[in-house]
Amino acid sequence: MVSTAIILSSCDTSTNGKLPILGQREAVTKIVDGKSVTDSVYQTIPDFKFISQYGDTVTAKTLDNKIYVADFFFTSCPTICPKMKVQLKRVYERFKGNSNVMLLSHTIDPAHDSVAVLKEFAQNLGVMSRQWLFVTGDRDKIYDIGQNSYMVTAQADSSAPGGVVHSGAFILVDKAKHIRGIYDGTTEAGVDKLMNDMDRLLAEDKP
Incomplete structure (x- = not known):
């Protein structure tokens, strides 16, 4: 029973x-x-299906046996997104080449942020590898996984700058798809804590 x-x-x-x-x-x-x-x-992150800046399909399986950092943004965001991407670039540089680590940025404006737009955005950031994926897809599914799985705000709001309200959080997910931390992605201190916790999480797998 x-x-x-x-x-x-x-x-x-x-x-x-x-x-x-x-x-x-x-x-x-x-x-x-x-x-x-x-x-x-x-609670675990459920399966999903989005499209990366390279035009290929990204699912939960793509992140198997990885720890990863997820966030939500849009390329034309006039407020917190530029700060977030500066900070997430620090994470990318810190863990570049580590096969156990990935970054997953979800656009919350898929009507504008096409595959081509995301690819150009990534290239302008200096991201040339598949270790940091920028994904687009069905807007409702992106909003749903943001709010119901990653526990962050992501919703349309015509009164907000850029027409969208979203969290500035970075979410740390372990290899079992459990959320292990949520951090302020707009501040250096918040991202320093994230990177320290990523080291701790990677160490959990070591004998």
């Missing part, structure tokens, strides 16, 4: 020195050897 219950608390507060796991968790109770055993099953 298996029973489940959704726990709405935000994280694992274990004291084992590892980064917490953020998001919802589900308590799953099983009968093992005649005894009731309860385990926690944590």
Whole structure:
């Protein structure tokens, strides 16, 4: 027999020195050897299908066996996006060539940010590798995964500069697709903390 219950608390507060796991968790109770055993099953990033600046399909499988940093932006953003991309470029340079690390930037203005626009944007940033992917796709699916999976704001708002409201957060995701941290992507201090936590997360896989 298996029973489940959704726990709405935000994280694992274990004291084992590892980064917490953020998001919802589900308590799953099983009968093992005649005894009731309860385990926690944590929220994970679901499968998705978007298109990169190279024109190929990017899915959750593309990120298998990687830790990655996700964010949401749009190329014509007049407010926080330029700051975010300066900071995420620091992460890119810091971990460039590390096969265990990827960056995933989702446009929230897919009507404008075509594959060609994203490719030019990436090139102007000096990004020439597939370690940092800029993805576009169905707007509703992008907004949905932002708000319901990555736990950040991403929505149209005609009163906002650029017509879109979105979070300036960078989201750190582990190899099991669990969220392990959310950081202010507009500040040097926030991104310093992110890079430190990326080192900690990479170290978790080492014997």
